[in-house]
Amino acid sequence: MPGAEPVFRYTPEGQSGAARAGRFSTPHGSIQTPAFMTVGTHGAVKAMTPEQLRGTGAEVVLANTYHLSLRPGAELVAKLGGLHDFMRWDGPILTDSGGFQVFSLPDKEIRDRGVKFRNQLDGSSMELTPERAIEAQNTLGADIIMAFDECTPFPADESLARTGVRRTLHWMERCLAAHANPEQALFGIVQGSVYRRLRAECARELVDLDLPGYAIGGVSVGEGHELLCDITSFTAPLLPDHKPRYLMGVGLPEDVLAAIGYGIDLFDCVIPTRYARSASVFTVRGRIRLTHRRYRRDAYPIDPSCDCATCQAGFSRAYLHHLYAANEVLSAMLASVHNVRFYQRLVQGARKAVLAGEFERYQREFLAGYATSPQGSRTARARKGRKAR
């Protein structure tokens, strides 16, 4: 329909250095960027209801095609009205291709055709191909779906990384050919490991395809903060200004802020919810571990400056310490709300700073207050010990 508004549109709203603020429209509402996507692997954010998630300001959820395909199966999700209806989340959803999970399996066999692997649930032999990854995602019905790419491990020599880029580009064309649902935006993924020439080549080829969005993949696989920054700062500017840029699987608050500074718009990571389950919670002064004995009698909320439902309701660190000790699942519930809200505030603050033209100051001030090693962790104690010597 000529002249109709495109369903998926990235609207730039501000810039501060290379950092961007914008808005990405989807059939289930628009996403204000920079945005952090909370991970709901099995179609559920761990220990949070969709209502609690919405209460943190989260606008978009990521679900894993690999897990949902094995159980309950994409067809069943479709029969139950699609992923939004199934999980009762009416906002935007992104699904990954399943590639990252399959490439992490021990027994996989990678060929140009696709990847053979063993079903973890019943031991049967399975194959994931670009066509199947797209079909599963078409069936699940998320707003944003991801190309099936070869996620190069770290470290990888240049020849392995080159093969990965070649396959990723080849598979991208097959993904595009298989993609059958115009209500879903198919994002491409830039691979190339730490090799700038490969990243540049991969980005150029993908940009030529004029996709609705671009991801940087093959990061957050053990390369560390410095290399992550190097890859992102080099690759992000190669992507078009008028399309959203998504850094996959990132990361810690300092990683997210650095990447926003390089022009990234979208992030996803299990850290906020996974850390919550192991008693690690974020504060503006740094990360703390609520199981540490120093919190046994601590009447303060997790972060006195926090506006999340957990801190506002007045749950004390001592109460949370007790809940973790007693193995009460309420510990994970309350800490997840807090951590997810912490990440939402982080990116909302970044967005506001970009719109005010002050992103660099925001990042600097955040990092000045924020200690990167957790208080009450072995690392922090060891460091303190070293200082005292």
Place this chain on the structure above:
Amino acid sequence: MPGAEPVFRYTPEGQSGAARAGRFSTPHGSIQTPAFMTVGTHGAVKAMTPEQLRGTGAEVVLANTYHLSLRPGAELVAKLGGLHDFMRWDGPILTDSGGFQVFSLPDKEIRDRGVKFRNQLDGSSMELTPERAIEAQNTLGADIIMAFDECTPFPADESLARTGVRRTLHWMERCLAAHANPEQALFGIVQGSVYRRLRAECARELVDLDLPGYAIGGVSVGEGHELLCDITSFTAPLLPDHKPRYLMGVGLPEDVLAAIGYGIDLFDCVIPTRYARSASVFTVRGRIRLTHRRYRRDAYPIDPSCDCATCQAGFSRAYLHHLYAANEVLSAMLASVHNVRFYQRLVQGARKAVLAGEFERYQREFLAGYATSPQGSRTARARKGRKAR
């Protein structure tokens, strides 16, 4: 202060047969009766926030003195502002004496002085006495506290039951002498196993003490529905009309309704939350087990007639089936909200029926629709199999 309103007052509001409706005032608000108290063993209702609990219409929570005394310790709870502040529940709270848990331990040693037992957390030898049980409850600061009684096991011969009653009455006096906080109502507990003479004797002695409330203990210990009804129907009328009556540890919906019919006002039980964690959920048609394969593709909410947050948000049985299969804690969270609301509706409906003078009809109509063996359970399948033969 003569003429002042007593803090704890039971106000009768209606009667229907022996069933009662009333209101019991406490320093943290009044409880409309009949009421079902949700259990928060460690100072937390499992898999529910206080806000979610409040949303089910629950007015009062039960916490366990035994568990809280071992961890984090009553003194620490007091330092953190008392149990209400600690767990962020501003409504009425009841604590038990810890006796029931100690009497359930394998290595206890019962004497007139008290009960010796082994601390489950660190293996040390401990002793619970009436004085200590009251002191711990005074320190925790609940609105209603329970006498330290001897909970006679089932079955028990009359001589054992007689010793239990003797100790319970003796300990009651020591509890009263030890009780030091007028902002807490100390309830007495009628013991006597299945022996009417003993129940009557115990009730008479306790009534003479003019306590602010009375419990029937030593039930829900394996005696079954018939004996539970027998004990309750005999004992309830022996208790004063102008004091609340609490049937401890009960029970299934059919038990609760029967006991309301005998004049009971207060209940507590772990069933709603414990069953939720093992996928057993209550509906007006009976209990169902969401892990059963029949619910794999079931798009209906747990109970289409239910007004709980889970059913109203449209989570399907198929989604819950999936969450249980994927071991997602959201399953227990959503099912707990449903089950706790089911019990609140059960007692709220009973209250309304009593006020309308129609309790018997309410009970009859509920039971007519409600199947007492769960759909999708082995029992139900076995029964069906037997019928077919």
